[in-house]
Amino acid sequence: MKALRAVPRAHLIAGLCLVALLVYPIINPWQPYPQAVMLLGFLLAVQASSWNIISGYAGYISLGHSMFLGLGSYTVGIIAVRSGINPLWLAPLGGVTAVVIAVLIGSVVLRTRGHAFVIITIAMLLAAQIFAVNFKGFTQGSDGITLELPFWSRDFQNIPFYYLFLGLLVLTVLFSAWLRRTKFGTGLVAIREDEGKAASIGVNTTRFKIVAYAASAFFIGVAGGIYSYYLTFINPIGSFTILGSVTIVLATLAGGRGTLYGPVVGAFIVQLLGEAATVYGGGSQSRVLMFGLALMIVVLFVPRGLLPTIQGWWRRRHPVQVEYTDQAGALGRGLVTAHDRALAEVSAVNAADAVAQGEILLDVRGVSKRFGGLTAVDDASLTVRKGSITALIGPNGSGKTTLFNLITGGMAPDSGEIWFEGRRIDTMRPWERGHLGLGRTYQVTRLFKDMTVQQNVVAPLPNSRWRTMFSDSVSGHEAARARELLDIVGLGSFANQPAGALSYGQQKLVELAQVLMLQPKLILLDEPAGGVNPSLLGRLTEVIRELNRSGVTFLVVEHNIPLVLELCDPVVVFSRGASIAEGPPGTIREDPVVLDAYLGDDWRPADDPAGQGTSTREAVQ
Numbered sequence: 001m002k003a004l005r006a007v008p009r010a011h012l013i014a015g016l017c018l019v020a021l022l023v024y025p026i027i028n029p030w031q032p033y034p035q036a037v038m039l040l041g042f043l044l045a046v047q048a049s050s051w052n053i054i055s056g057y058a059g060y061i062s063l064g065h066s067m068f069l070g071l072g073s074y075t076v077g078i079i080a081v082r083s084g085i086n087p088l089w090l091a092p093l094g095g096v097t098a099v100v101i102a103v104l105i106g107s108v109v110l111r112t113r114g115h116a117f118v119i120i121t122i123a124m125l126l127a128a129q130i131f132a133v134n135f136k137g138f139t140q141g142s143d144g145i146t147l148e149l150p151f152w153s154r155d156f157q158n159i160p161f162y163y164l165f166l167g168l169l170v171l172t173v174l175f176s177a178w179l180r181r182t183k184f185g186t187g188l189v190a191i192r193e194d195e196g197k198a199a200s201i202g203v204n205t206t207r208f209k210i211v212a213y214a215a216s217a218f219f220i221g222v223a224g225g226i227y228s229y230y231l232t233f234i235n236p237i238g239s240f241t242i243l244g245s246v247t248i249v250l251a252t253l254a255g256g257r258g259t260l261y262g263p264v265v266g267a268f269i270v271q272l273l274g275e276a277a278t279v280y281g282g283g284s285q286s287r288v289l290m291f292g293l294a295l296m297i298v299v300l301f302v303p304r305g306l307l308p309t310i311q312g313w314w315r316r317r318h319p320v321q322v323e324y325t326d327q328a329g330a331l332g333r334g335l336v337t338a339h340d341r342a343l344a345e346v347s348a349v350n351a352a353d354a355v356a357q358g359e360i361l362l363d364v365r366g367v368s369k370r371f372g373g374l375t376a377v378d379d380a381s382l383t384v385r386k387g388s389i390t391a392l393i394g395p396n397g398s399g400k401t402t403l404f405n406l407i408t409g410g411m412a413p414d415s416g417e418i419w420f421e422g423r424r425i426d427t428m429r430p431w432e433r434g435h436l437g438l439g440r441t442y443q444v445t446r447l448f449k450d451m452t453v454q455q456n457v458v459a460p461l462p463n464s465r466w467r468t469m470f471s472d473s474v475s476g477h478e479a480a481r482a483r484e485l486l487d488i489v490g491l492g493s494f495a496n497q498p499a500g501a502l503s504y505g506q507q508k509l510v511e512l513a514q515v516l517m518l519q520p521k522l523i524l525l526d527e528p529a530g531g532v533n534p535s536l537l538g539r540l541t542e543v544i545r546e547l548n549r550s551g552v553t554f555l556v557v558e559h560n561i562p563l564v565l566e567l568c569d570p571v572v573v574f575s576r577g578a579s580i581a582e583g584p585p586g587t588i589r590e591d592p593v594v595l596d597a598y599l600g601d602d603w604r605p606a607d608d609p610a611g612q613g614t615s616t617r618e619a620v621q
């Protein structure tokens with residue numbers, strides 16, 4: 001009983017519904033029509049649940065997904081007619097064809113972002129239809145393919161298909177639930193929320209999208225194979241219809257895009273509405289009208305979908321009491337053991353580097369970046385040595401953040417080279433740089449606001465191994481490590497809060513924990529102190545120092561000069577897109593060039609009011 005109580009309510013309800021659906025044909029066996037309506041509902045739910053992987057989790061809208069149903073049907077139909085093998089045994093081949101085509105299309109289209117994908121998916125659906133009409137030797141053109149009748153007795157009516165589609169639906173939902181639990185699933189949501197940020201934390205966005213697209217095609221392809229046997233006839237118009245795709249989209253939007261059960265609930269609503277429209281509305285045209293109306297209602301009144309809307313309403317009526325914990329409280333309870341353990345892990349990764357302190361870790365050589373007529377970074381050079389906390393300071397607009405973007409791969413330089421640990425990285429993709437141990441935080445935090453704090457921290461991928469990609473992000477080693485990193489920054493008690501609900505300063509700390517998940521060798525911190533209160537700032541500097549002692553190198557952009565002078569050595573000063581001075585903090589604060597360009601008179605020594613001192617560059621020469 002206790003174990004049953006631990007199961008989330010949604011899973012319990014889903015389990016009960018499944019039991020009801022399993023016994024329905026047994027207690028009500030002589031009803032072929034409702035059985036047919038239900039099995040078509042299962043078929044739509046399989047498609048919606050699959051579509052949800054690429055379009056719900058990853059946010060890439062495919063408007064041609066019914067193509068995979070047609071591809072599955074044709075694969076099975078063509079092979080069955082030629083070989084005489086029963087179509088049911090061939091159904092998995094429908095899934096394989098769908099995956100192969102999805103990988104081929106995805107490899108080209110998913111390298112882009114945005115609307116191109118939507119349009120090309122529609123084009124592919126129409127192309128598949130044209131192919132089926134014109135390659136008559138293969139597909140029998142518009143005449144279609146007629147398959148053998150099911151081998152079982154007519155007395156069984158639709159019951160075998162009912163159970164086949166129900167079984168496929170259960171597999172699809174279990175697969176979707178498993179995917180969402182993995183780091184792959186978390187990565188897909190990260191792509192949906194902020195693709196650039198996802199890439200910077202080691203998510204190979206291209207590979208993730210292609211795999212998601214293929215995963216979203218497999219069960220639809222299998223379903224297509226079974227469907228062809230159910231219909232015993234396939235033709236181009238019926239198999240590659242845009243209305244099929246629209247129905248999938250409508251079902252998922254109605255139930256709740258990005259949720260596990262939303263697409264299933266939506267599929268049944270749409271299926272029943274469509275059936276009611278056909279029966280009571282005088283034919284299949286009224287079905288189209290009904291879908292159009294339903295789409296308008298969903299978009300206007302339940303844009304998040306039915307399940308998330310009901311969930312939101314329920315949470316408002318039954319709010320979960322959260323103990324109020326300000327940051328001081330959270331820090332007070334620091335879990336020393338977990339904290340020490342996590343630090344030890346970081347040290348283990350960087351131990352070898354710590355020994356080799358002083359070597360050049362990052363080498364920026366003559367890099368430039370222009371935005372139209374503005375040269376934001378102008379032939380800039382900079383080195384960061386292993387084991388240092390190097391500061392990069394300079395006036396607003398001097399190109400510091402742009403340089404960070406060039407180093408981490410958010411932007412490509414117009415000229416120059418960037419080397420990290422002896423390897424040239426300026427042509428690498430952002431996630432490859434992340435896998436080398438290059439992490440960053442942002443001036444304005446870029447957490448994934450719809451995820452919990454823990455999901456945010458668990459999301460980064462320190463390498464490109466498939467095993468890491470499909471490791472469990474909810475429990476197990478990765479989740480435990482994320483919790484330990486949250487303890488390091490004193491936010492362990494906030495693990496299950498939505499990231500968007502945290503204060504700005506707390507979000508900065510979560511972003512630091514997130515970057516630590518990459519097991520970085522070098523962390524670029526973009527204004528870590530901005531908007532952070534003094535007690536949090538104390539914690540932040542303490543964490544930076546501890547990490548640095550354990551071997552992590554830092555490059556810090558910061559306007560809080562006392563903090564820079566206390567924490568960093570050396571200090572590099574930027575002005576107009578290039579370095580104008582570099583040296584230890586004590587020298588930099590008195591450098592007349594720096595005083596003129598950035599620090600101003602407040603920092604000018606009392607005995608040098610006219611600014612006659614020697615510049616750092618001159619002193620070095």
Ligand SMILES: Nc1ncnc2c1ncn2[C@@H]1O[C@H](COP(=O)(O)OP(=O)(O)OP(=O)(O)O)[C@@H](O)[C@H]1O
Nearest residue numbers: 371374376394395396397398399400401402403443
């Ligand atoms: N994507 C962009 N498109 C056009 N101009 C840009 C872009 N990004 C930065 N700039 C311009 O490049 C210059 C350098 O900006 P950048 O953000 O790198 O400066 P910064 O030193 O980080 O400033 P701050 O200290 O205020 O954060 C600015 O003039 C800015 O307007």
